[in-house]
Amino acid sequence: MKIKRHNTAIRFTHWVTAMSIFVLLFTGFGQMPVYKRYYVDQLPGLAWSSNFLATLYLHYLAAMALIFISAYYVTYLIVSKRWDIIPRRGDFKESMQIFASMLGLAEEPENDKYLAEQRLAFAVTAFSVMALIVTGILKVYKNLPGMEFSVGTVFWLAQIHNLFTVILLLSVIVHLAAFLIKANRPLVASMFTGYIDREYVIHRHAAWWDKLNKEHREAGLTSPPVHPEAVLIAEQGKSCLDKTGNSS
């Protein structure tokens, strides 16, 4: 049986974010004189990459998409009050425990919808994105005719923007590296389809599973315990059980 993990709004946010950040990183690096020197512009289809104005324009467009989706996501969080991914007190200790459990030194804690280290990684990523948006907008102002910042401002804007670019790049690499770990693989499919196996939730996200059960009872429903959203599917005639073809 399948449990809903990522709704449409989250999947939309995720893939617009991923694509815009990919373009921003590529064109952002293109603002430094590197693609010509290292022959990147000799690769098929990438001749434009050493044209500073082409990459600047693309950088602006992708920034627009990222600002759009950031505002979308912040509004979504506030309105839906789904704070599962926001870091909590004790996350640092808990994520240490998760690492220890990977080495067989401790028991894995009962995870909520996201692991403690996911929530921490999210905070780093979100803060970097915020810092990049703020410094980026100031950099756009600076490029306009008639705008002058002081030497110090221009220098520090560039340094901060570049620093958070590196931090964001590292956090994206860590994010992707997480899927080298087998236990995390099923989440990849979920970021496309929205659904994840119930067994996976019971084993990897016991705390979240308890929460879903509680919500389920409060909704006045009987077993099998599933997310209210999944129940709605059942009510609309599409049986939850059809999702995997067998009951658990």
Add this chain to the structure above:
Amino acid sequence: MTMTRRSFLKRATISGIAAASIMTGAGKVLAGTRSTGNYAILHDLNKCDGCVHQDTPKCVLACRVKNELNFPQPQQPIKNYWPQPKHEDWSGKRHVTDRLTPYNWTYVQHLEVEHQGKKIEVHVPRKCMHCDNPPCSTLCPFGVNDKTAEGPVVINPKGCFGGAKCRDVCPWHIPQRQGGVGLYLEVVPDLAGGGVMYKCDMCHDLIKQGQQPACVNACPRNAIMFGPQYELHEYAQNWARQNQGYVYGDEENGGTANFYISMIPFEVINLAIIDQDLDGTTGRVDMAVNIENPLDEPGNILSGLLMAPVAGVLAAGISTYQIMKGGNDVED
């Protein structure tokens, strides 16, 4: 000056942004002091005779003497810019005065043009234009190329990494590179960086002390004027109107702080430059008229950037409402 559509749009955008930035509290960092504290240079090509009887034009010589201590002192050997099989090194050619190099920040183009059936000699001292909105400075990835409050555009040789982006994005490709000097030597000189970029800085240090740039004082024919940008701009416009002459540098690249006035149209001068001066390498500089500033038309992008968060909030409002109603989540 008549207000063209472009300059109107430009002003409209600027005031829109100014308003927006005041509302967002960013107004404090914006220093819109373009017209007041800014200085400029004006070359009167009708007076300049190219110092043809001197070994070196006086303005070029004065520039070299004044900047002697600012010229690069590279460490040999200078490595290639891996993986490129080349590097830029002018240290063995310091004597060159007929082009821009890291050791020669102004040069004079000696031209023969045909105008109204007559052959005329024209001499054009060339150097950085100190643009109002210089792409070399705004697009410097390290933020070490500065449009100063006094008007000169100044590259900080201590922070420059020598990637030569400023030369690529400058419409005239003014800054010139010397390898084997600068910050990149401290990082990974085998893999990244290329030296330091050099160009005219309008004698920024002298200007700050209330003096004039070296070339201005050196000219025996008073062909180079120095003063507040708006005064020289007005002077050039009036002169052109009264004499049916031409101005260069007032509109080019969105406006500059280096004006030229001449009785000969600059289209004609530019053709002569292409024919008699350019040699296909950087350091020889054309004089194309009405060069557009690549950063001048941000209109659509800008409104896009301003609208993006609004659109995001609206879209999220709608989709979250649907999710909370329980509708959206189930359709898949």
